[in-house]
Amino acid sequence: MKIVVLVKQxxxxxxxxxxxxxxxxxxxxxxxxxxxxxxxxxxxxALRLQEAHGGEVTILTMGPERAxxxxxxxxxxxxxxxxxxLDNALSGTDALGTSRVLAAALQRINPDVVLCGAESTDxxxxxxxxxxxxxxxxxxxxxxxxxxxxxxxLTIERQTxxxxxxxxxxxxxxxxxxxxxxxxxxxxxKGIMAAKKKPVETLSLADLGVSAEQVGWTGALTGVASxxxxxxxxxxxxxxxxxxxxxxxxxxxxxxxxV
Amino acid sequence: xxxxxxxxxxxxxxxxxLAAADTPSMARAWGRGEHPSGLALWRQLAKLGVTAxxxxxxxxxxGATAMDLVVAFEELGHHAVPGPLVESIAVAPLLAPxxxxxxxxxxxxxxxxxxxxxxxxxxxxxxGGTPGALAACVDRTRRLFxxxxxLTEPAFNAGVLACAAQLSGLGRALLEMSVSYxxxxxxxxxxxxxxxxxxxxxxxxxIALDFARPLLYAAAFSGTARDISAAKVACGDAAxxxxxxxxxxxxxxxYTEEFDLSIWFSKVRALVSVWGTPxxxxxxxxxxx
Numbered sequence: 103m104k105i106v107v108l109v110k111q112x113x114x115x116x117x118x119x120x121x122x123x124x125x126x127x128x129x130x131x132x133x134x135x136x137x138x139x140x141x142x143x144x145x146x147x148a149l150r151l152q153e154a155h156g157g158e159v160t161i162l163t164m165g166p167e168r169a170x171x172x173x174x175x176x177x178x179x180x181x182x183x184x185x186x187x188l189d190n191a192l193s194g195t196d197a198l199g200t201s202r203v204l205a206a207a208l209q210r211i212n213p214d215v216v217l218c219g220a221e222s223t224d225x226x227x228x229x230x231x232x233x234x235x236x237x238x239x240x241x242x243x244x245x246x247x248x249x250x251x252x253x254x255x256l257t258i259e260r261q262t263x264x265x266x267x268x269x270x271x272x273x274x275x276x277x278x279x280x281x282x283x284x285x286x287x288x289x290x291x292k293g294i295m296a297a298k299k300k301p302v303e304t305l306s307l308a309d310l311g312v313s314a315e316q317v318g319w320t321g322a323l324t325g326v327a328s329x330x331x332x333x334x335x336x337x338x339x340x341x342x343x344x345x346x347x348x349x350x351x352x353x354x355x356x357x358x359x360x361v
Numbered sequence: 362x363x364x365x366x367x368x369x370x371x372x373x374x375x376x377x378x379l380a381a382a383d384t385p386s387m388a389r390a391w392g393r394g395e396h397p398s399g400l401a402l403w404r405q406l407a408k409l410g411v412t413a414x415x416x417x418x419x420x421x422x423x424g425a426t427a428m429d430l431v432v433a434f435e436e437l438g439h440h441a442v443p444g445p446l447v448e449s450i451a452v453a454p455l456l457a458p459x460x461x462x463x464x465x466x467x468x469x470x471x472x473x474x475x476x477x478x479x480x481x482x483x484x485x486x487x488x489g490g491t492p493g494a495l496a497a498c499v500d501r502t503r504r505l506f507x508x509x510x511x512l513t514e515p516a517f518n519a520g521v522l523a524c525a526a527q528l529s530g531l532g533r534a535l536l537e538m539s540v541s542y543x544x545x546x547x548x549x550x551x552x553x554x555x556x557x558x559x560x561x562x563x564x565x566x567x568i569a570l571d572f573a574r575p576l577l578y579a580a581a582f583s584g585t586a587r588d589i590s591a592a593k594v595a596c597g598d599a600a601x602x603x604x605x606x607x608x609x610x611x612x613x614x615x616y617t618e619e620f621d622l623s624i625w626f627s628k629v630r631a632l633v634s635v636w637g638t639p640x641x642x643x644x645x646x647x648x649x650x
Contacts, residue, residue: 178370289374291410291423294367 103157103251103273105148106211107181108204108218108230110138111165111172115223126326127194128224130166137172140219142179143279146286147249148217149180155251158182160211164192164203170302178289178297185211189307194319197225201233203317206310208238214273215256220245220280231278241271247282362578368432371409375433378405379440385621391443392501396483399443407468411437415454415519420462422454427581430519431526435577438530441624443502445479447636448472451523455516456488474520475510477635479503489516500631502624514586517636522580522589524636525596529570529577531629532600535607536566538622543610553610562606569599587649590642597633604629 113119113133120129148159161176161184163169173184187207195203208216221228228244235242243249246258247266254273259266261280289297307314315321341350355361364372382402391399406412414430416422423429430451437446453465453472464470465486473481475489482495482504490510498505512520540563543554553559573595580592604626608615615622633639 175370178374288378288405288409289370290408291371291414291425291429294370294374298367 103151103155103215104211104213105151105157105159105215105217106162106208106213107141107144107148107159107176108216109141109145109161109163109172109176110219110222110224111135111163111169112138112222112224115139119224121326121329125194126329130168135168135172137175138219138222138224140221140223140279140281141176142219142286143281143283144217144219145176145179145181146284147277147279148215149287150284151215151249151251157214160185160213162204162207162211163187164195164200164207166193173302174297175289177300177302178294179287180293181300183301183303185303185305187305187307187310189314191307191314191318194322195317196322196324197227197229197233198323199317199321201230201237202321203307203310203312204230205234205237206312207305208234210305210310212274214254215251216274216276218276218278220278228278231276235276238274238276241275242278243269243271243275244278246277246279249277249279249283362428362575362582364428364432364578368429371429372432372436374409375406375411375436376439378409379436379442382440384440384442385624388441388443388502388624392504394482394504400483402442403444403471404468406442412450412468413466415451416462416466420459420466422462422466427519427522427584428578430523431577431581434523434526435530435533438527438628439534441502441531441534441628445471445473445484447520447523447527448474448479449484452512452516452520453486453488455519456513457486461486474516475512476507477503478506478508478510481506498631500627502628503631518584518586518589521593521636521642522577524632525577525580525589525593528593528596528600528629528632529573531625531632532566532570532573532596532603535600535603535622535625535629536563536570538625539563539566539603539607539610546612559610562609566599566603566606569602573599585649587646590637590645590649593637594639594642594646597639600629601633 113128113130114136117134119133122129152159159181161173161181163173164187170186173186177184185207187203218231231244232242243256243258245260247261248259250257255270256273256275257270260269261282341347387398387402410423411433413422414425414433418424449472452474457465461470465472470485472486472488473479473484478492481487481492489512491508492506493508496505496507543559544552546553576595577592580588607622611622614620
């Protein structure tokens, strides 16, 4: 089974994150850049599939030069190799453009299963898995909290607010996962040492046959017009309890639609 | 002589594992003689390769360098992990009969060694002599069974180096705790970390720890008795300063056993004087000069 895991490098969600004042994009230069947390679950799921069914696992990343750190980190968990789509023209690309580039890269690899995190911690759009499936003309099994494979049949439990839905599809398919699906492994000494010897193929837009006009700032159909800091929290309302405190509390919760 | 990118990645991986493992609760349980959580962590450490580092590749180990071990032990100290880590992971591989090595590497076998026989009650393999009865230690997570016994010179040196690395990590953790406390503890209308007297003390700890580290890495690199002794003295002094300062910065709460600082504090106190006292190591340095 050929598995590709999409890995995005994002600013650490544990630290303060900013948008750049000049072009409204995520400020990655001052941030501690890490693997998108949800993608680690996708890598773990891919490795478990590989352990159970054989095959190979490839990491696919689109991102600037420094995304190679995240690729190494991903490889140290155990995948066999990686493809890094790296091109200066990609700066400013929106989700639609990203899906165009990743779809082109996936067509070269021709995997049975594409695994990815259900969302990234920086953009949080959740749209990419669907866009990729549409572009590639394959099934989208999204938001999985469980994945089982029998032959070429994939079954997921799609996590919803009320419970879960069972969704099936035949390979090839895109599967996006939530952090409820597994517990990602920590890179081992052996994995870290092996990672530096694993092949990482770097591809440009030209290699993928995607023109620069279709991506980047020029190709983006969406953009951030402006941004501002979240206003500081205002002081809460203090209620002195003179026997009516409980009622006021319930009224507050009702107004806020908590109850 | 600083850790490579791979060694830093390995330390980061260990840090992530240990930070999520709630080592303080584990250490308290271990001290009470309740081992399940600590042994579960041991198996996880084995998965990451920690138990296989000092075992040669010919016996299913990783054949790692002394520097790899130092990096791992700094992180084990950083999180005050309980158990016979130095004994089983750094020392036993040099003493154990070859048929034991694959299972030491896989983490199935835990070993302990003379003369303290740390955790002899759960050890599968005891090396260097026969353990005595359970004895009290200032660090309650250290369950000692002291008795006579002997170690070879290389085995002793491996223990000293690993212990020095553990002290370096313990000291760093104590500094981190103190800095974070000094930033959050407000007194006289300001965080105490804004007071110059506190800043100076913390800066001195940082300097001591930063100056001890090159000696530690040099000892891993050269492997000579003199360098290893110098590293043990420097890391012990720095960690002890970090511990004393942490106690001062934390004030009254630092003295309570229920507060996690006590786990790091008492471990430093214990490790400063095992694997050779500071005086013994100074004498070894002196003799080699």
